[in-house]
Amino acid sequence: xxxxxxxxxxxxxxxxxxxxxxxxxxxxxxxxxxxxxxxxxxxxxxxxxxxxxxxxxxxxxxxxxxxxxxxxxxxxxxxxxxxxxxxxxxxxxxxxxxxxxxxxxxxxxxxxxxxxxxxxxxxxxxxxxxxxxxxxxxxxxxxxxxxxxxxxxxxxxxxxxxxxxxxxxxxxxxxxxxxxxxx
Amino acid sequence: xxxxxxxxxxxxxxxxxxxxxxxxxxxxxxxxxxxxxxxxxxxxxxxxxxxxxxxxxxxxxxxxxxxxxxxxxxxxxxxxxxxxxxxxxxxxxxxxxxxxxxxxxxxxxxxxxxxxxxxxxxxxxxxxxxxxxxxxxxxxxxxxxxxxxxxxxxxxxxxxxxxxxxxxxxxxxxxxxxxxxxxxxxxxxxxxxxxxxxxxxxxxxxxxxxxxxxxxxxxxxxxxxxxxxxxx
Numbered sequence: 001x002x003x004x005x006x007x008x009x010x011x012x013x014x015x016x017x018x019x020x021x022x023x024x025x026x027x028x029x030x031x032x033x034x035x036x037x038x039x040x041x042x043x044x045x046x047x048x049x050x051x052x053x054x055x056x057x058x059x060x061x062x063x064x065x066x067x068x069x070x071x072x073x074x075x076x077x078x079x080x081x082x083x084x085x086x087x088x089x090x091x092x093x094x095x096x097x098x099x100x101x102x103x104x105x106x107x108x109x110x111x112x113x114x115x116x117x118x119x120x121x122x123x124x125x126x127x128x129x130x131x132x133x134x135x136x137x138x139x140x141x142x143x144x145x146x147x148x149x150x151x152x153x154x155x156x157x158x159x160x161x162x163x164x165x166x167x168x169x170x171x172x173x174x175x176x177x178x179x180x181x182x183x
Numbered sequence: 184x185x186x187x188x189x190x191x192x193x194x195x196x197x198x199x200x201x202x203x204x205x206x207x208x209x210x211x212x213x214x215x216x217x218x219x220x221x222x223x224x225x226x227x228x229x230x231x232x233x234x235x236x237x238x239x240x241x242x243x244x245x246x247x248x249x250x251x252x253x254x255x256x257x258x259x260x261x262x263x264x265x266x267x268x269x270x271x272x273x274x275x276x277x278x279x280x281x282x283x284x285x286x287x288x289x290x291x292x293x294x295x296x297x298x299x300x301x302x303x304x305x306x307x308x309x310x311x312x313x314x315x316x317x318x319x320x321x322x323x324x325x326x327x328x329x330x331x332x333x334x335x336x337x338x339x340x341x342x343x344x345x346x347x348x349x350x351x352x353x354x355x356x357x358x359x360x361x362x363x364x365x366x367x368x369x370x371x372x373x374x375x376x377x378x379x380x381x382x383x384x385x386x387x388x389x390x391x392x393x394x395x396x397x398x399x400x401x402x403x404x405x406x407x408x409x410x411x412x413x414x415x
Contacts, residue, residue, distance in 0.1 A: 029252055036251055040243040045235070050244055057243070061251050065258055128234050147235035175198055178231055179224070 028068050032061060035078050038148075039085045045144035046089035048096070048129070056092050060085040079159050086141050093133075124182075131181035139174035146171050186210075186217050193217065197224035 039060050043053035064071060064081050071077045132140060145156045146167075157167045189207050196203040203211065203221070211218050348356045 025255065028255070032251060032255075033248060036248050037243055040247060041239045041241065044241050045239040050241065054244055054247055054250075057247070058251050058254060062254055062258055065255050124230060125234060128231065143235065144239050147232065147239050149236065149240045172198070175228065175231065176194070179194070179198065179227055182227060182231065 024068055027072070028065055031074065031077055034074075035081050036061065038078065039081050041148055042082055042085045042141075042144055043089040043092075045147070046086065046093050046132075046140075048093075052092060052096070053089070056088045057085055060088055075158060075161075079161050082141070082145065082159055086137075086144070090137065127182055128178070131178045134181065135174055135177055139170045139177075142167055142170040143174040143178075186214060189217055190220070193221045194224055197221060198228050200225075200228070 036057070039057040040053055043056040043060070044050060047053045047056065060081060063084055064077065067080075068077075071080050132143075135143070142156060142160070145151055145159060146153060153167050153171070154164060156162075157164045160167070189210055192203060192207045193211075196207065202208065211221060
């Protein structure tokens with residue numbers, strides 16, 4: 001006697017599901033080519049070095065891949081990827097700061113840097129980074145996206161699914177706060 | 184116009200990279216202090232913009248996309264399991280079901296009734312057990328058992344067919360079972376597929392001797408998956 005087989009659970013159906021998965025993967029890889037660099041740049045805007053930024057961007061890409069069936073709409077995908085990358089980068093920066101703080105405490109007895117050392121370091125960059133960290137997260141993300149080459153404010157609004165007026169006011173406020181801290 | 188009145192207008196103009204408005208521009212022509220301030224502000228905003236642009240316009244290290252793609256092949260799209268809250272809820276429900284199963288099994292509303300499916304034989308007590316089931320308002324699962332393999336109603340394997348029977352259709356279902364058991368032509372037509380369909384379902388009627396009527400448990404699993412997938 002033949003075994004009972006549920007309709008819809010046939011080998012043909014399994015094949016269709018496999019093909020659909022393969023199609024999804026191809027579609028995702030195409031989306032990755034379009035948005036991978038954007039993810040890296042968002043992470044780089046928060047983190048101090050490119051290696052950390054790449055790690056974070058790859059983690060964000062993996063998370064997007066796992067949820068791709070919900071993120072197939074391109075505009076939604078870009079916005080989600082930007083936000084998740086930004087959040088992961090902030091987390092990474094926070095733990096890097098904690099690690100740095102521990103190492104600084106440990107190395108308290110090492111010789112202090114000379115005036116020349118300080119002058120040689122990128123003082124402006126360091127101060128800018130500190131000022132960026134004090135900004136509200138929402139404004140910071142708008143500032144990063146708006147600073148990217150070729151990103152108009154309209155595109156930033158589209159990526160973040162925000163009204164253009166909101167983007168403008170966040171950007172205005174972020175730049176003003178940065179300048180106040182750097183003056 | 185006094186210098187302090189101009190400060191914010193100067194800063195805004197420098198920030199926007201636009202020329203100051205006419206009254207401020209007129210003041211700048213006569214006030215060297217404000218001129219210097221305006222230039223400092225312009226330089227500051229330019230430095231901020233340059234530093235930010237340099238940082239966020241950096242190209243990814245070479246091979247970034249290749250490495251990202253390579254990591255994808257180790258992963259799979261598992262959308263339905265992506266939400267930890269759903270996963271936790273599912274675990275909780277399964278745990279509750281496992282804990283309450285002995286209690287449910289001991290309830291009088293769960294009755295072993297006879298038979299299902301096709302050319303199987305229906306035991307004669309089907310009518311009486313059906314009336315007992317009528318008092319139960321919950322949907323039940325009728326699970327066919329193979330007569331020659333199992334004697335215990337709860338030992339049915341997951342591969343065996345399960346049929347969700349709403350409370351108001353339990354009587355009709357019992358009548359259908361009776362018809363199948365009696366080799367009724369109408370019942371045989373119901374379980375046969377149409378000749379022009381190619382769906383490879385197996386319509387050979389399994390040999391069963393009884394039907395378990397149990398509280399719904401497994402049947403809702405696939406439904407919940409559909410809900411999650413369709414929620415977006």
